[in-house]
Amino acid sequence: MQTRRQFMAGSAAATALLGLLPRQAMATIPFETIDAMTASVQLAPDGYPATDIWGYGGTAPGPVLRVAQGGRLQRRLVNSLPQASSIHWHGIRIDNAMDGVPGLTQAVVEPGDGFDYDFVLPDAGTYWYHSHNRSMEQVARGLHGALIVEEDTPPDIDREEVLVLDDWLIDPETGQISGDFESPQARSHAGRLGNLVLTNGIFDKTMTVQRNERLRLRLINAANARIFVLGLFGLEGWTMALDGMPLPAPEPLEEVVVLGPGQRADLIVDVVAEQGSTAYLARADEARGTPQVSFQVRGQASLARRGTPDALPPNPGDAFNLSGDSVDLTLNMEGGAMGTLRGAMLDGEETGFREMAQANQFWAFNGMVGMPDTPLATLDRGQIARLTISNDTAFPHAMHLHGMHFREVLADGTLGPMRDTLLMDSAERREIAFAADNPGDWLLHCHMLSHAASGMMTWVRVA
Template sequence: MTTRREFLKHSAATIAALTLPVSARAKTGPFTKLTARPASMQLAPPSYPKTDIWGYDGIMPGPELRIARGARVQRSFRNALPQASSVHWHGIRIDNAMDGVAGLTQLAVEPGQTFDYDFVAPDAGTYWYHAHNRSVEQVARGLYGALIVEEDEPPEVDREEVLILDDWLLDPETAQIDPDFDSVHDRSHAGRRGNFIATNGRPDLSLEVRQNERLRLRLINAANARIFVLSLAGLEGWSIALDGMPLASPEPLTDALILGPGQRADLIVDVTANQGETAHLVRIEDQEGFSQVAFPVTGLASAERRGEPAALPRNPKMEVTGLEDAVFVRLNMQGGAMGSLDAAVLDGERKSFRELVDANQFWAFNGTIGMTEAPLAELALGQTVELEIYNDTSFPHAMHLHGMHFREIGQDGTPGPLRDTLMMFGGETRTIGFVADNPGDWLFHCHMLSHAASGMMTWVRVA
């Protein structure tokens, strides 16, 4: 068996040879530059120095990209970082060559080099873009931004807010980012979790609102590993979309909303707090509530609340058909601290758990760590897949499928909402179904990025 390094090199070279170069494609206009470069920002309170970050165009979050459904995104990515990088457009069902996975769909963009991303956004919704080479470090340093694709008929709201949730692991003395991105503890346990929690780069984000004002909140979890458990105070509303895809009908927000790394949720909320009070998007940790975003109520929007909102317009190709004849695939997730993994295949050789620890690799899919030469599944175009996943570990994992969306299939066979990232907890067995309708080699990995870096990566091929 070839080594992982050889496989990645071979895959990238093959795809590069078979893909029409972007420069040879029809272009609708000049490409807008998107530069990844070092910068500094006042992340911690003013009594601390600025934090050195990496940001797209030198800011964090990166520039918000907002387009209409069906419009074209053309960005000339320039790498001004000290290490190679690439850009992944998370959740967008796009051409495989534009997916931005270094080593699988493209070569990593070396320092000083450029790469032109050119694709059409077929689905309205809340998406995001982020680095996809050495992601555990580059995303943690700030390389991400929102990508908003607007509906043909947007919902009736007074305004909307894009809220990117993240945590940062900072030195409490210097406010600088902890540089230990290969921490054995993080890789073998729950992942790299920060000690400084922020929204849009601010720990104290406050947005003035008016009583009975109707807001659309676009929530994006850009954290390396933190699971955000959220609720509302002084706000009432509905969930209208998950991972960019509209729900069949708005669902009242009566329980806590769980948002794993990489996941998104669109909410429509009404401000029910009185004038002079403060409403909150609440983060729940250890059964305590903390303000993630404050909404001071400074006026009156209307005397009464509106009725329930209508559902968002559907995106194309949202149905998962053919489940009765689906090809069955199984994925066993193994490893980590307190796990039962005693050995696994790494770089083509079976190694003991002690040898895996020495290699700083802790997680396996079906007994193999990291990318393999053969895909998890080789699928015909249009084939329906039933993928059963067993989390035989002690930790949660956010499983993200590139290029396609799926529906979780309940025990009674009922499909759930269309998503691209599945939050799985220890000991769970879950089944997802999807139609392999997007040709190419697509990554499937844990979005706890320390877990992906230490073994939890595989791929599927759609012929």
Template sequence: MRALTIGRRAVCAGLASLPLARPSLAAGAAPLIARKATVQLAPDGYPASEVWAYDGQLPGPLIRARQGARLTRRLQNDLEVPTSVHWHGIRIDNAMDGVAGLTQDPVAPGGRFDYDFTLPDAGTYWYHAHTSSMEQVARGLSGPLIVEEPEAPDVDRDEILMLGDWLLDPESGGFMEPMAHPMMMSHGGRIGNLVGVNGRHDYALTAQKHERLRLRLINSANARIFVLRLQGMSGWTVALDGMPLTQPEVVETEIVLAPAQRVDLIVDVTAGEGAPAGLLMLRDDDSWEALVDVTISGRSARTVRGAPAALPANPKMDLPDLDGARTLTMAMEGGAMAGMESAMFEGERLGFRELVERGQFWSLAGQVGRSGTPFASLSRGEPVRLSLTNRTVFPHAMHLHGMHFREVLPDGGFGPMRDTILSLPQEPLEIAFVADNPGKWLFHCHMLGHAASGMTTWIDVA
């Protein structure tokens, strides 16, 4: 059992709530009800916590549908504040993207909104609140969305592992207040003191030696970057952010999963009965602990199988042709220990001290927060090269709505398709994409406290 300190007391690290292993909802099924619920997040002996959750479940109901299907869901808002739902990573119709104030009005308390869209891509995705998302996601409003390939890969089991953390007051069981604490907003973000998987502090699996599993990892945390390692298992990465790799890549090093990123692994269990196995997490003290314990019982085959086949490609995964591409540059500035000289905020240029007084700490391309003018106005089908310069002392998980992109590598090649990429301080980064989805699309840091305090902009595709 792993232990972290919460305030003055040590507890087992994790989340305790409903297990994810429950019947999935087909496309077009029951509505999503955003409401308050009381759950035992902390281990037994600590007070229960009031959360905001879809259908009162943490994580929210598993939505599973086939590629090409039409997904319809009615959001029913039983909270006392407005909300909306973003379908993260889905190349969706703009009106269904769920960004309050940009693609739709927020759904008022007692109100409803019908989401209705096709699912063009197979893969691992998720959904979460996108109104005051830093607070609403932190309080529990998120869930997994799985789009199945026409033909499933050759695996024995498909396991969804939704990673998350929570920042709780051990004395009351409530969330640490204030949500928008200046220290967290201006530093690494709201990082929890409890860590868990699928809503549990003690999530565990059983498996057989030589069994082959598909592990779908989703980082739903507000700001935590997970560094992970396989124990008693060997495997391959087959998809990132829902998009299949051309060929499976052997997992030889740690897996780094920034907020909002996903990775699909196909793993073979190599440990025998009684041997340790699971998914390990790197702690702050550089030690490793089990995030998911796997108990080995029996043997499914005498030998391991060969390397898995690649997953079938999704539509529109061709490498971009950058001849004549629009070139854009974006500097990330602000935050503690770096700051910025000045930036535009609500139509006027303010110095860093004035911005801090308004609870704003970050800027993108000299702009703090979403303005009425897009960062770029693009023609449909236009190729784009966007150079990102991180002048802060913190990493940022940059997420583009509505489209996927590829990193432009130093040798001129391209990385895999993604919707969220980790930008490290002082390390140049360039991404490329084709603006093939019309509408107003958000581009922001998915350390949600950073987005809420300035690191949010948008592009307009005509």
């Protein structure tokens, strides 16, 4: 069986061969560029200095990219950063070579170099893009943005708002990003949690709406580790899609919306607050509610509310059942502070937890720390995988599967909605199922990015 090292060696040989081709044979129409660059932006409230960031196009978040469903995205990443980088297109069922994972699907893009991303977008929905090299640092510095794939037939709404939720760890004395990206505290506990929570890079985000106006809110959690627990006040509506994938029918919003890192939700909401008042998308912070976005109600869009919206059109290939050829897999998450892990395989050797901590590594999957040379599973194309995940740690984790979506197998045997990221609480045991319908080597990791950097990474191969 081909190992990961053999795969990368073969990729390097292919790249070298391409370098021998005549220049005319490689000539293409130049792609529009997406520049990863340093910049200075005003993130903190007035009175604080501007913050030095790394951003796509010099903004944080980066520009919203919009493509029609079935369309092609073509962008050349130009790396103007002091570090190597790459782009992962989160949630897209993409060609493997375009997935943006250094060491698995591509080589890093060194400073001063570029890489052409060129792929079709099969699924409509709310997605995002972010750096996948030293992610715990580069995403925290601002390298992320929204990717919207538009349906052929949009829903009946008055307006749409893309809301990228993030937190930043800022030194209150200088207004600059805290540079301790290797903090053992963050890596071994809940992850890197910021002290400045923003929407679309704005503190205290406010917009004007009208009573009975109908909005589509595309929510994206781009934070390193923060779990957003969100509620609506003066707004009523429905959840329409999760992680970009439409629900079979709109689900009334009666409680909170919970988004782990990397997760998304599409809501359709009506403004029901009175004229002259303010409605809120609020987050739960400890025992109190804090405005995430304020909606100032000025004027009236109509005299009455509309009825329940129609479901969003389903994406292709989002239905599968558990009959037929399947394989059962297990993934046990261990380690971290207050855990019971005594040791695991690290760099090919059995290592005690004390030695792991000295190497700034704290987590393990199935007794293995970090990216293994062999996959968690090698699957035939079309095979159904049933993966049981156990969280034997003291902290929540957001498990993200690249290249494919999955459904949770519920206690009654039914299947939950299509997702690409599963938020698991401490001591939980959950089962997901997915069809191995996208060939290639696909990363499976915790999207608390400090956890991924300190051990929580593996991969699956689809033949």
